[in-house]
């Protein structure tokens with residue numbers, strides 16, 4: 001539109017410098033830095049203390065992933081919110097709006113930086129995600145032979161756990177610590193989603209199909225098991241509890257349930 005005003009400006013770099021010399025931009029940037037800092041604290045400290053106790057390496061990996069992704073997105077959120085807060089505080093009141101400043105959308109330096117930074121952030125997310133996924137798959141292959149098998153069945157609106165090796169079923173999920181566990185998950189009616197929260201596992205329980213997933217509980221503690229797929233009227237109540245316990249306690253429990261220990 002009114003490009004002729006700026007045609008004489010020498011370089012995009014100088015234009016950018018001129019933008020950052022404005023006091024408005026400096027204060028808004030300072031707000032951005034402050035908000036970024038707040039999100040760094042939330043991501044690194046508040047999130048992990050809000051989250052359920054991690055009782056497996058999978059859950060630890062998820063915790064780490066959330067922290068890292070929050071940190072990566074903190075500057076973006078910070079700058080957007082910082083400028084929003086500042087412009088809201090200094091919004092125009094009155095009849096005649098003031099003239100616009102120069103647009104930055106046609107500045108090749110700004111556009112270039114924007115593309116490079118957002119591509120780098122996406123790349124970090126993809127590569128990190130692939131590495132995590134690969135290590136989870138490698139662990140699955142490793143665990144096959146020694147794993148404790150638990151057949152998980154979802155039905156409206158209870159979870160049932162069958163321990164074929166021990167020969168009994170339960171509505172509580174008890175697991176021995178430091179032994180890989182292989183969940184074979186299915187449903188007898190509608191689709192559910194098996195979610196033992198502290199283990200960092202969440203897998204769909206599909207009607208008449210079995211999905212196999214495994215993890216290794218590595219810490220003793222209480223488990224909450226929920227359904228993470230809206231499955232009907234009492235979906236909210238489709239939850240149970242369990243425990244990761246010592247091998248001795250687990251064997252004891254198996255005996256009280258009428259099962260046999262190895």
Ligand SMILES: [Cu+2]
Nearest residue numbers: 192227231238
């Ligand atoms: Cu359900």
